[in-house]
Amino acid sequence: MGKRYETDVRVRFSDLDALGHVNNARVLTLLEEARVDWLWADAVQNGLEGLVNAIVVARQEIDYLRPILFGNPVQVDIGVTRIGGASFTVDYELHTEGELAVRAVSVLVPINLEVGRPRRLTDVERAYLAQFVAG
Numbered sequence: 059m060g061k062r063y064e065t066d067v068r069v070r071f072s073d074l075d076a077l078g079h080v081n082n083a084r085v086l087t088l089l090e091e092a093r094v095d096w097l098w099a100d101a102v103q104n105g106l107e108g109l110v111n112a113i114v115v116a117r118q119e120i121d122y123l124r125p126i127l128f129g130n131p132v133q134v135d136i137g138v139t140r141i142g143g144a145s146f147t148v149d150y151e152l153h154t155e156g157e158l159a160v161r162a163v164s165v166l167v168p169i170n171l172e173v174g175r176p177r178r179l180t181d182v183e184r185a186y187l188a189q190f191v192a193g
Contacts (some may be wrong), residue, residue, distance in 0.1 A: 063100060066134070067092050067132045069088070069128055073087065074128055078127065079125035079126055079127050085162075088160075089152075114169055116145060118164050120162045121160065122160055123158055124154070127155075137191070138188070139163070141188060143179065144177060145166060145167045147165050148163070150163070
């Protein structure tokens, strides 16, 4: 089984909607903050600055299972489900109060900024991402 990156993301009051739970659109922000923590902290510490210099979300899928309320941070687990030639897919599980609240999937594409086009993942990037693939 591949390892999963785990982080806590703070819920801000501005994330809440009129019903008092995190607005569905703001869940994207929670996913982004967890992904940035993973890539900008862990990946960069492992020498993969190129992976974070230019990356875009090509696809996003979210299943909302229960409301996320203001209070305790949301625990986010991130894994990799697919590594392609010029993209990779990550899955997320967001837990609140010890229960699964959201499942999500993102397809991420590294970009060559000089030409503004997708670029292929390097062997080093692929090896780093492979650590997070469930076996």
